[in-house]
Amino acid sequence: MTATIPDDTTGPDQSPDDALGATEPPLVVSPAGWAFRVAAMAFLAWLVLLYPSNVLSPFSVPASDANRMSEAVVFAIIGLSLNVLIGYAGQVSLGHQAFVGIGAFTSAYVVTDMTQEVVLGVIVAAIIGGIQALLLGLVSLRLSGLYFALVTLVYGVMAQQSIFAIEAFTGGTAGNDAPRPTGFESDYRYYYFCLIGLLAVLFVDWRLIKTKAGRALLALRENPRVAQTWGINTKSYTLVAFVTAGLFAGLAGGLLAHRDLRVVANPFDFNLALIFVLMTTVGGLRNRLGVVLGSMFFAFLRNGYLIEKLPGAEPVLDFIDLSPEFAPLVIGPVLLLLTLTLLPGGFGQLAKPFTQWLGGGRFRWVPADKEVMITDVRA
């Protein structure tokens, strides 16, 4: 074909692929440079895979810390769950603690009351999470933005008051037993069980974005009218996102239950839902690594764990007479403001120079695209 529409080369900003530093020669990494990078990768692999269980490690990690790591991994799954909803579909859920909580109780119920394997319990928890999201979504996804968020908020509170109080299901205020899976009984080993869950979620998230549904979501979040003319059923795909988020959250709930060995309704309150939204946003929407890091960071902040570990924190806390448990709900909003104003890419943007360097590129700051972030949540 010969005919083309002519270039509008007189436009304000010409071919941006030239403007964005394409003139710079690609970096040729020396063998020493690669050695450094491989060493860094090996260190990271060691940190993730071996450090928490004291394998090949000069340090001695107490079991309670290994338990913390498991929790952080579960939080990462929850963060990825909300990322599907907020980041990809542009809808906020303020009732995510209910999804996680019901997942936890479901898994405990399947394992304790029905005497099934933990793996099955966790899978059933994920499926129940998906079904819950489907039902709630069918009712409420005719709304969007703020109003949808309101419905999820009400659902969370409702679940807390009603479903969590069904004694046959949750064991009432005493809660229910949630034993560890065979072969993963110790706190150290259970960490790997959670890690497998996170890897599964990362895989699904990766495939989601690389295939039809992910593209449909990104298109409808930013421009629903155009998405519709491309044949994308915006309602159905928002529902798909919601169900996926529900699956992930249910799975996370199941993993959390067996980490704690006992599920009680108390921790699944609205505070937790706020922390979930905070950690996902601060982590960096639509950035898998950022969301994982952000979620883990907030998991470590819980109950003031990270604050206590800071050198010199204790005298200060004593002086102002404050319990370190304030941390997530004070530091969180501050970080949220910083993210929204200065660093739209969140933790993901901070991590970008490192990941680029690891991949054989330069260690360089990557500015985020602010204009794109504005369209995140539709009212």
Place this chain on the structure above:
Amino acid sequence: MSAPEPIQSDEHTTVLETRDVSIRFGGVQALRDVNLRVDQWEICGIIGPNGAGKTTLFNCITGFYEPTSGRVRFRGQDVTDLEVHQRADLGMGRTFQNVGLVKGSTVGENLKSAQHLEVRYGAFAGMFGSPKTFEVEQHTTERARAILDLIDLGHLWDTRVQGLPYGIQKRLEIAAVLATDPDLLLLDEPGSGLGPEEADALGDFLLQIREDFRLTIVMIDHHVPLVTRVSDYMYCLNFGETLCEGQPNDVRNHPEVVKAYLGEDPDAKPGSAEFAAQGV
């Protein structure tokens, strides 16, 4: 993208038909009894002053608005009650006045998203990594690249749409609609912001893609010479009503049309509709 067949001029299958389409927004009658008929492989032009209801008509045809009364038929089927995405599935493609692309995504992603209907696997099959989806994805990518190469913009694959020059975005938008594999293409001001020579090239391009993709085209544009040149049939709307219709040159020189554009006695300045329509 099958091999183009010669256009059979004696065959008259109606692709698109609106029957007495009216729409009212509060006290404003935006469209009143608009009857449009577009035959297969025809290029149909719609002109009219600002606020005449041209884009509103497009929104009724594609399903963004539900007409207060009247029916829309597409390839013999009544589509008045169908959703936008269902009409897209039947083969309607459209562009927007303000470029209809996902601007935060790259050019390549846009062209892949636009093939949504061509990608034949379920959302969850893709998410859980069914082996078939990897194969289909590769084909989707190849097709997107082919379409991009067709409009000579292959080098922009990894560039974000945001920040690309307006003219390039306009071209990309048409490419994205072509990627949906439409039978009917509704173009809302494809020539806006183009100079006379560029508009001429756009005209060639439209005639070319009609052959290559075997399209029926309805276009709105203020660039009357462009519409006159490429159209087989032309409508002029004014205040939500069909002012006149017919052969492009007849419509262009119709006294009512000239009057609608200039707002004065056509005898004073014969043939000056073109002058007015270019926005002078």
